[in-house]
Amino acid sequence: MRNPLARWPAARQLTGRDRTGRGEAARSQRTIELQPRTHQADRVVQSICPFCAVGCGQRVYVQNEVVTQIEGDPDSPISRGRLCPKGAASRNLVQSPLREYRVRYRRPYGTEWEDLSLERAVDMIADRVITARAEGWQDHDADGRSLNRTLGVASLGGATLDNEENYLIKKLFTALGIVQVENQARI
Amino acid sequence: MTAQTTAEGGYYGRPVLKEPVWKPEVAVYFWLGGLAGISAVLGFAARLSGNDRLARSAWFTAFAALLPCPPLLIVDLGRPERFYNMLRVLKPTSPMSMGTWVLTAFGGVTAAAAAGELLGGIFATLGRVAEGAAALLGLPLATYTAVLLADTSVPVWHHARHHLPFVFAGSATASAGAAGAILTPSQHSRPARLAAIFGALLELGAAFAMERRLGPDARHYHEGAAARPAQAARALTGAGAALMTLGGRRPVAMAAGVLLLAGSLAERFAVLRAGPSSARATADGGTVRG
Amino acid sequence: MAVSSGPPPYPGEVLVQPVAGDEVGFFTDSSICIGCKACEVACKQWNNVPVDDIRYLNSSYDNTGELSANSWRHVSFFEQKRDGGVAWLMNSDVCKHCKHAACLDVCPTGAIFRTEFDTVVVQADVCNGCGYCIPACPFGVLTRREGVVDQPAETHVAQKCTMCYDRLKGGDEPACAQACPTKSIQFGPLPALRERAQRRLDVLHQEGVDSARLYLADQSDNEIGGAGAFFLLLDEPAKYRYPERPITPTKRLGGMWLAAAAAAAVALAGVGAAAASGRR
Amino acid sequence: MGSNMAENHPVGFQWVMEAKLKGAPVIHVDPRFTRTSANASFHVPIRAGSDIAFLGGIVHHILETDSWFKDYVLPYTNAANIVGEKFRDTEDLDGLFSGWDPAKEGYDTASWQFAGMAKANSAPEGQGSAAKAEPSGGLGGGLADAEPERDETLQHPRCVFQLLKRHFSRYTPEMVEELTGVPRERFVQVAELLCANSGRERTSAIVYSVGWTQHTVGVQLIRTAAIIQLLLGNIGRPGGGIMALRGHASIQGSTDIPTLYDLLPGYIPMPHAEDQDLQTYLDGHVKSGGGWARLDSYLISLLKAYWGEAATPENDMNYGRLPRIDKDHSTYRTAIAMLEGNVKGYFLPGENPAVGSANGKLQRAAMAQLDWLVVRDLFLIESATFWQDGPEVAGGQTRPEDCKTEVFFLPAAAHTEKSGSFTNTQRLVQWHHQAIEPPGDCRSELWFYYHLGRVIREKLAAAKDPRDRGILELTWDYGASGPKAEPSAEAVLREINGWDQRGRPLSGFAELKADGSTACGCWIYSGIYADGVNQAARKKPGSEQSWVAPEWAWAWPANRRQLYNRASADPAGNPWSERKRYVWWDAERAEWQGDDVPDFNRTKEPQYQPGEGASGDAALSGDAPFIMQGDGRGWLYAPSAVLDAPLPPHYEPHESPVRNRLYEQEANPMREIYNHPLNPYNEDPEKYPFVMTTYRLTEHHTAGAMSRNVPVLSELQPEFFCEISPELAELRGLEQGGYAAIITARGRIHARVMVTDRIAPLQVAGKTLHQVGLPYHWGQRGLTRGDSANDAFPIVLDPNVHIQEVKAATCDIRAAERPKWP
Structure with a gap:
């Protein structure tokens, strides 16, 4: 995108396939570069949901020592990657604004x-x-x-x-x- | 007693549609845009017919009415600092996109026309060309706003999609004529007065036809937030038009013009406010129809 | 290309993975929804959708109410007396990702665009909050995100389900579909999902569930040109806050422009005639 | 029944939904029409607290219609055993069994025993000076050495089968309807479906949760289900069983490796004051037949794990260092002891009794009598702040400056911040890996208890008192390392698994020895670190394994996924049917084969018969699948191991608006009542005419700490509500969305009113009975606040397990103003 005009979606409309500006021409740079944050994780750790006793598998994604996502572990034969609302809220649990960090x-x-x-x-x-x-x-x-x-x-x-x-x-x-x-x- | 409000009211009486979030500034913009657009038409027509005095007031009106438009639009945005994104794309499917481009172009040529008027000479000739372009753009500027509203799922707007442009065109013409009548000495203002009367009749007639078309949905013009502006629009526009027929004397013309301008503004408020009422009334899911 | 995890829950059905270029979407089978709201939470967690208001809505177990900028999935609950007993119908609503999407058409900034997966996405970094998409949507999906302070970059702009566009780009299925415990929410290539949905409907009809119907599975009863998210419902659409026959207002845009042109012509004629008459 | 699986175990419910889609009928019996009911084939509304009547009716139906699985019942259960002639049933004594001692409020179970046998040696009665007998840890039923008299024709009037028939003879569909409010046609439909879906070709499962345990008859309730499943041949077979769906990530683990007063790890009973030395203990507990025959090796290996070198044969393996129990020391009894000022200090790691235990007011008052309290949690829960903002403070009855309790709140590490294992509801031990370091002062329990122990040992190092020897001699080295000196959870797991004299990890409990040459922290978990590998951390994807998925994590015992699975084959060792094959005898290879690890001696042939004097596993025949029972049989009739009835009778809840239509004896005669001014009971049914019951919602977790403090969950269920029928709303003038006061002798709590047809009034004993549903997640703190439902419930307990009855009590309900909390 050296040509600054090429960064202007209206110009891309006129020069590209997306004449009406409703598709690829309308994408922002951020959109073009977007990737799931889980793919940028430094590590993925297999865990188990802390709520009920079904014992669903979880995957914990860590980036810069911060948990960026917790989701179901598709490998688990118990849960097959699925989670209930509580399990799905695990990141919100461990990062709750109400959590206490001091004695x-x-x-x-x-x-x-x-x-x-x-x-x-x-x-x-x-x-x-x-x-x-x-x-x-x-x-x-x-x-x-x-x-x-x-x-x-x-x-x-x-x-x-x-x-x-x-x-x-x-x-x-x-x-x-x-x-x-x-x-x-x-x- | 029980929770089954679902049985009679769709899903707990919740509307299918979301209410439009546009603020009053938008109604004012609709009014000013219409005033500016048709004033340009009037100005150009007056110029062609040799009525330079009227042309001058009309162009003044067009320019003056145009100036507040961009700020009014920007203020209404959720993120005003990103207003320039309006010019990212040129979308024929989006009346707002088209309108923005029209407004931008209209602003350019109107400014050029004004410059020509001020500078004279060679610029005056260029100004004439710009006036023609502005007049041409003034027509869509006055009517695209009706399309903008019609191109939504809100029943009271969408079902009136063939009438709203006439309402808006009439209202804009009435307001432009009214402004011309106010700003122009009587001996030069007859076309403006005639245009005002014509516009008022067009607006009232189109609004009447629109309500007939809307059927039950027309209730949103008779109850709720739109009722008072709608009543005011009818009364002001009707009275203004009637008075304008007696507008040979300037004070009368001025009074009629003020009534018509107010009526035109009230009309835009009525239409804009009918939208949320109509959206709220979609709880049973059945009223959204093509 | 994004993949869908886990087999469909129906006996005899196989998992169909999308391949590059496929249009993908959701089939939400409300007849197996257990109303757990995992979809709502998984969505919020993945997309950092904020919690805006904690309040009781007095509508069965539904305290979300409807789709909005801060609720991209919404599980509806309604109770009915039926055959002397009671029925409790639940359904996870989501943006329909219309093939002919009014919100996308009317968006003046290009913030809303159609992706390579044939989904409809709002770019929060582009949207300037003009609000046009809100009344344009025939399903009332969109609102502007207001009153949330912890993500200032994404407030005051329109927000809705992206079908986890970033996940799709990375080859992962949307968060809601992955979380759904019973696979009431199924993600996959749309043609295969539609066929599966029809078979499921046939089974339900055979079982005597006459009220079962598909909603938005085809184009016959709507103008949205098909949907990237369609549903199997157990009652009429209105009970789920759905329009019976959703419209795409922009489908009639040409007529509107014509009307505007005609109106403009009338105005022009009127003004012109007035000017001409004034020459006397 | 007694479970709301779709709401409380949604991800587990995927398997039920798939079974239903494949054609399995799913029946939900529950006072309320829940999200489970909405997805079941049909829902049966029932009066809370009448489940035994319903299940007893099914037993009656099975026997009456001859639907029992004869080829299974005869060899695999004690149906043919003949009971001694002194036994009298509730039919004879109007709700009591023989042996009732009103003074002791307990039974002498001598008359319950089988003919030709001495008293069962595991019978717990007579243990010391306790007013009431204590159940004996987790031991399965044991029998004395002699074989009981049997009548294989099942005709003997005192054989178990005939007793069963007689006991349940009045549990007719009509009686079921009278007691439970379930119309007889509906009830018969359930019974017929259950029978039709059981047998050689089909199996049925019963799922329960705390909807069954939280009653004064909780154990008997589950016993009734066991009788049904044994009669129908649904135990030990794929698709069968009785599944207890437990509510917490490692609540199963908490009983396996218990923090319970009456158990040592692996269900080994805590020594009683009577058990003064190791031999006395072993004499009293070791069974001659079945898995418990090797209790000596389990216990001695535990003592070696605890005390290592210090435990020697010369000092009785340090057995004397174990504390002894002599009465009920369960949590409710302890709360009373706190009120009496007898408990000085209290630890609450991850528990919130101010909200989660019955009679919250009493719990809070009890904690206010402590000298000190340690709360470890992610959040400042109500049990940590009761002195500051509890209802009694808010209500002006007490002030912070009047509360003497010193409170330490220590922030805990979350599951993502530590490694360790959870044991799920199906005994699967699953390892979770640490993802990040715990922030701030947050630490794991492992860290806290390790360092607490370390500091205490340092402080007592110079002590001379003999009682300090136990703590000082304890092995206490778990490789604490890293910046936070975190002990190694794997090191603890190694100890749980056990090792031999050379330190080699044991491969399973079969290797345990009674001579002190092996150490093992929990015998049933032995093998979890076999080959020096953390078997619980195995994460082979389910898609790459058989449907049993034996290489995902590790199940106790010995990685067996289904208990007693020998019963999935007939006595000759062949599958009952091709459709239901699971584990079978392979004659060519002379061993048991199958999809799962056989829960049976792998090489014991089906025809095996024990010789004279055989003990342990050798004492059980080749067609005795229930290997932890002394006789290897499923017990339709339980002469021991349960205290309050050998056959389950229907008793009314302690608080009930309905009289017992079956017996003069209203409620369980052995239920545990605590008469205390803070624990009043509703006496007058006229005053408290409605039945109330507690439950959970998908969107919240138990006492709420892990959900009321989580924004994305709080918004989904933001207010405490009560569910009532339109009829009750009409009767009491309650409005949808308004507020109500739930009134009991314990006081009033306030809730938002949810009027719904999902909690229909029932016709019970000719009268309309209304029920009130109360989710119990709320408390005074968090993002969503409200009164705690448990404040409305009294403490009254099941005698076997000391679990409180909060699934059925009485109340009144009235319209109220909007309360202060929400």
Whole structure:
């Protein structure tokens, strides 16, 4: 397109096949160069939809370390590339404007959230687990049978956690004697 | 009680068509474009007939009416800064595209004509040629706007597609004649007055025929947003035309001219406003017909 | 050339892939639509169509309402009492990509153009928001995108379904068709889709679903010259916000210009006669 | 039934739609006409909470019309077993079975056992000092060593078949109509279709979801379905089965590798206070026959996975480090314990009980009694902000400055920001790969719990208390690496899979040993890392494989895609029909063959009979497909493993406007009631005359965190509404699009009114019964806000699994002003 006139669609109309200016002559440069953004992705990662338990395959497209598209994975024999509205909304989920990216802390009787570093939060939680565990500790029952447990701490987990995550939760809490470990699966 | 508004009103009473989004500026443009276009015709006709005084007022009117047109059109765009894209293509299928080109060309030749008038000499001759070209372009400028509206799916416009150009042509002629009558001393203004009366009769007659053609859809001129301008158009144009027949004296002609100009503007408002009402009334899906 | 994923859901039907130069489109079979709205979301996600207004519409499960610049797919829902029971009809509406497209004809900037896939696309970078296409469309598909601030480049311009033009160029099927869980939305070469739709209709009629009909599958009942998106409906078109007999206003443009010319001639004659009479 | 598959599992529903297009009748039984009903062959409106009556009617129909699959039922089920003479049915005791102990509010199941047998050794009763018996983990039914008496002619009056007949004898079409509101013709049509589409040539599937589990009779409901499917020969066969459509990405995984109080990984029961040492535990739980006979190797391998070198035969494999349970520690019981001030700290990783659990008000009040609360989520959910903007704060009953709870909100990583596996509803373990690094403070649960454990271990490192030995001896090294020190999920998966003494990944649970030479974090998942390969991450395209697609991901156990698929062949090992062939005995190669991995000992011939004293798999004959059952048979009659009935009776929901027409006993006698001022029940049916039920919408996800915070979903269903019939609207003066208050003893919630013919009034017991539908996705936060439907429901639970009854309760409904929330 060295000839500037050739960039003018009206001129292309007169010189090309598209006389009425309703087809190729009317295209803008952007239109001519348009490609699906998925083709510019740095990588495509196979994933699984985080919503219901059908387990539809997803493809996650990443460009410049940003997820640019999540769509159905045609390879999946479960879903054959299809997604429901929730699955199709996965990118909107992980990039929701309402998502929180920082630790929030609310002190007892506080009226507002406060900032807290992640490291400090984990440290404080560890202290509290140790204390609450001790407070609720039950070595034996009334009959002298070993209970080896605490009722001071409880957990209720969602069912969008990975198996590996559940495994660690159960392992850690069991080793700490925490028995009130529950899950959405009960609900 | 239940949600089945679908049974009687199509889909929850939702119109099939979307309402046109054009703002009042567009009605003013339609009016000014018509005024400018037919004024050019009047100016050229007056020139040919040797009525230079009338020709001068008519050309003044054409030029003055033309000036606000581009800004009015640009203001109505969603993206005014892209107005120049109107000249990207030359689309015979798009009345708006054709109209834009006509308006552009009309602007050019009208400016040339004005320059000729001012500069004189050799330029005066060129100005005469430009006047001829402007008069030729003035005709489509005054009528393409009717095609623009007719070339939509809005029933009240599309079904009136053979009448609207006459309404617009009549209205434009009435307004151009009226302007001429106002700006020209009585002894020179008779053609303008006659043109005004002719235009008014054409407008009123065409509008009457249009409503008959529209049948039930004509209700959009009698109720809703278009009703008042439509009434005003009929009344102003009728009164203006009647008064213009007595226009031998200039104050009378001026009063009649003002009435006719107002009537012409009201007509454009009436037609423009009838569109959204008509689009809204397409909920049952059956009223959109060829 | 874009490919369509997944087999058609009907027994005995095979997947037909488009080849270069084919006109492609959508066949939307409302008789197998489950009303999940995956099409709406997949479309929004792919095309970055904004969420403009979160409000309850009081119309069954439909809170989208209609197609617009911010809704390129729209699933309609309506409930009916039928044979003592109840029916709930759902259908995913979309731009029809008319073969004779009024919006495209009237567009003064060339923003709307016909692609190599025979689809109709608005170029958001060209459109100046003149609004002409809005009343031109016989299906009320187009509006201008207003009131959305996060994508300023694409506001105040007309927007509608592009049939995922970029995806088609890259060889991918449109996002809605890919997502559709039941393949109510089927993408492919139009002639094959039309034949498939006819067979599907025959099956439904054999099953006694007399209300089933095809809409826009051929040119007999409309002037749009055939559609790039056609439908199998289970009730009359009006129930789905469709015109019974859609028109293409530009088909009659010649007549309109003639009328304008005649009107201009009358005006010319009138003015000329007036001028001549004034010579006295 | 009990499922709204098109709406809640739309992509799974593609297979139902294709089956329908191929001619399969699809029947939807549901209180509401939903998007599933709209796409079914037909819809059967039913009174919420009357499903057992409906299913019992089908059992009655099958037996009455002799439509049961004799060649299947006789060998594969316990139909011929003879029950002990002390057994009394609900027909004898007006809704109770023999063994009822009013004081314990539970059954002594001794009289439920088969003749000629001791008590089933897995029977859970008598476990410790709990007021009520606890179910025994996930163990299938076990039987004592002796063979029960059988009558292969099925004529013995006390044989299971005859008991079944008698038990359901009054579940006639007329009674079904009385109880469920389903016209008898419609009901018979369903029953006939089901029978016509079952047998050698055809199979039928039953699909359920929480529409069945969320009842005080949830387990019995599913039991009834199991009886139907066993009688019709629809279990273990392609196109058959009972499919639980689960609602969350890895909710199946959450029970397999459980975060549940009563289970260890792989459905191993949590040790009870009675089980003081390993031997006592094993003596109490190991079955002589079937897959559970090897529980010792599963448990000991788990202990080795937990404690590695520290678990030795000398210290009982560290069994003593496991905490013991002695009563219900389920989530609702824990909420009550919180109210009583007995719980100090609470973790909520990805869960929102303030909205998602029954009686939200009680949940919020309970959390307000905690010392501290840790919420991990993508969004600031209602359970994190109840102190700030909960309904009680908005309503002025409490103030933020009065709430003592210290709250930590830690942002979580999304599924795209971490690797790991989800187990879907069909036991398919599918790996999802990390796409990008989690932003900001967002971290995976793996990261959080790993580092929490690491820090706790560091802090306790110097501790001398014996109780800290368990945490300190724990193996806790998962290759945390990278800028964020993220543990490796694959390392965890390797541990779940297990290894032998040389560290070689196990190829399957068959390799597990009870001598401490193998370690395995979850025996049913063993093989998922066979050959050192992450089998869950296999992504061979479905189009390049057989229809079973065995090379896509990995299914437990042993990559078997359909459980008990030995039943797809007849006792002699031949397919029941060519049309329905799936797994069969290949006599030439002397092994089981098929489209799927046989869920059976591959080389056990169909004619095999166990010898005297055989145990484990060897104790099961070659025609016993149900290999996890102690006797290898499908249980029409369940003498153990369920607490509240060996045969399912229809009980009314805890709150019901209708009296039980079948028995004097109104509701499940063992249902769990929590009398607490914050948990009042509707007592007067006159005052609360309507039935209400909760459900989900396609456009939202469960308690809403993952959809109300997502713009493209919020706009699709932007307001909490209730669905009512035009008749009820007329009765109460409610207007389409107006607002209503749903009134219960728990208080009022407000909803937009959707008047629709899709929720028709029913004729039940001669009266018109109105139902109110309530989607439960809304809460006080997000892009679309509204009252939470769960605030209207009380806590009352199924005794077997402690799941709440939110699918049927009573209410009143009145016109109301526009509420403050939306």
